Every structure is written in structure tokens, then in C-alpha cells.
Amino acid sequence: MGRSLEIILGPTGVGKTAYAISRALECGSPVISCDSRQIYREMRIGTAVPSDEELSAVKHYFIREIPVTQNYTAGIYEVQALELIDRLFAQGHETLVMCGGSMLYIDALCYGLDDFPEVPMQLREHLVECLRDEGVDTLAAQLRELDPVTYEEIDLTNGRRVIRALEVCLYTGKPFSSFKTRRFKERNFEIRKIGLERPREELYGRLDARVLQMMEDGLEEEARSLLPYRDLTALQTVGYRELFEYFDGKINLDEAVRRIQVNTRHYAKRQLTWWRRDPSIEWVSL
Numbered sequence: 001m002g003r004s005l006e007i008i009l010g011p012t013g014v015g016k017t018a019y020a021i022s023r024a025l026e027c028g029s030p031v032i033s034c035d036s037r038q039i040y041r042e043m044r045i046g047t048a049v050p051s052d053e054e055l056s057a058v059k060h061y062f063i064r065e066i067p068v069t070q071n072y073t074a075g076i077y078e079v080q081a082l083e084l085i086d087r088l089f090a091q092g093h094e095t096l097v098m099c100g101g102s103m104l105y106i107d108a109l110c111y112g113l114d115d116f117p118e119v120p121m122q123l124r125e126h127l128v129e130c131l132r133d134e135g136v137d138t139l140a141a142q143l144r145e146l147d148p149v150t151y152e153e154i155d156l157t158n159g160r161r162v163i164r165a166l167e168v169c170l171y172t173g174k175p176f177s178s179f180k181t182r183r184f185k186e187r188n189f190e191i192r193k194i195g196l197e198r199p200r201e202e203l204y205g206r207l208d209a210r211v212l213q214m215m216e217d218g219l220e221e222e223a224r225s226l227l228p229y230r231d232l233t234a235l236q237t238v239g240y241r242e243l244f245e246y247f248d249g250k251i252n253l254d255e256a257v258r259r260i261q262v263n264t265r266h267y268a269k270r271q272l273t274w275w276r277r278d279p280s281i282e283w284v285s286l
Helices: 016-027 052-057 074-090 103-111 121-134 136-146 148-153 159-172 200-217 219-225 241-247 253-275
Strands: 004-009 031-033 095-099 190-197 282-285
Touching: 004 016, 004 103, 016 031, 016 052, 016 095, 031 074, 074 095, 074 103, 103 253, 121 136, 121 159, 136 148, 136 159, 200 219, 200 253, 219 241, 241 253
Parallel strands: 004 095, 004 190, 031 095, 190 282
Antiparallel strands: none
16 A cells, blocks of 8 residues: 545635544544644644644644744745655655645645745835835736736735745846646655535524624734734734734724624635536535
């Protein structure tokens, strides 16, 4: 029997953690997290990190391992996750279980990433200031001029994504899209993707309830403790951005909670749209 990696994916709030733990116990595998935010130590409540009971049920990797001040990317994750997977297979595991909803991290693990150039930090800081002062629409208009292909492909409401594409255009003089080679890297193990889904209204009800539970669990206090780091990439995350607006006095707390619920539903929808294009995913209805 060949070595295989089972990736449990699906929209936020669908129930991936419980499903992955159950599957890991069946396989005698740890759970390898593939979540770009749960890896941060200080972001426990707002990222729905597995509970203490769930973490003690089976060994987890890439959960609360680094501080928010440490730069972490999909490229770093690709290298570290592959090293871990090779080590676990060498220890005798036949099947490994991965769990997460970060689309880019999963793609990095499965196919590898294109080699985008590194950009000077001064340029990125300048664009971050422009984003703060002028808004994402101004940067998006500039991106449309320099790279209409990327302009049509990315989420233009995500300021960090717009900045990433624009900084490459400005630094290299070439469109961001020209660096996408789509050359997939071969992996030395079989990959099986299992997508979890629920009826939309049921999923949205679960998400709304989870946001309220997060607030009860202390999300406001957690976000307040992270306020000094609000401009870091890690904190450009649903649940924190909206509370930062509340702390700024731009909206009241009820409106912040409502926006967290709405934006969480939007994120779940984007995740599903992304994965519906992948015919290799086996969908399981919960």
C-alpha cells in the first residue's frame, strides 16, 4: 500500500476539526493543520483553534506555534509541511491526515508555488500607507492599469492581496500574472482531498452562532491585546479587523459583531467557490 495524505478541507465552520480527529484516530495519524491563522500563538479565539480536549485527543502540528510578529507565508509552510510529512512517513505512517481551510496553503502543499520575486520592504510599507490613507479602490485602479489579468482574478476587497500583486508589478515592471507558471511539482505520496459541506442555511446558522460564542469566550479582549500589531498580515483577518474599527470608534460593538458574521459568511462562500473548480475533491455531506 502506498503512502497517502488525506486533506480534510471545506468552508470555515463546517466541522473539519471533529471530522479530521475522528479520521486521524482511525488511521493512527496526527493531524497536520493547514490553517494560515491558527498557527499564530496569540490568535486562539478568533481563529477557532481546536479545544484543549480536541488537541489532547490526537497530536496536532502547526497550531499556535509562532508569534504574530513572525513573518510566515505559504512558501514557508510548503517547505516545513513537506519536511514533517516525510519525517512522519519515515516513522512508519501509511496514511496522514491534514486539516484546514486555507486555500493557498493547501495549493502550496499539493502543487508547489510559483517563484515570485522578493520586494523591498520600503515599497510594501509605502503601499500599506496608501491603503490606509486612500483605500483599496485607489490601489485596485492602479493594478487594473498594470495587470488587468490579475485585476480580474483576485478578491479586490482584500487589501493585502491587492498590495502583493501591485508591489510585484511596480518593482519588476512586469505583470504579477506573468510570474504564474502553473508548473506543478510532483509529490512522492498520494493526495486525497475530502471536502466537507452542509446545506447553506445550516452552515450560515452555525457561523453566526460561533461568532456569538467567540464574543462570549473573550474575542474582544483578545483583539484588544493585539491592537498594537493591527498592521501585520496576521491581523488582516475577519473577527479582528471589525473589532479594530470598533476600538477606533467608527462603529459600535453590535455593528462589529454583525460585520464579523457577514464577513465570515462571505469568506465561507469564497472558499467554496475556490474548491468547486477542483474536480479531484471528494465531497462529503454532513
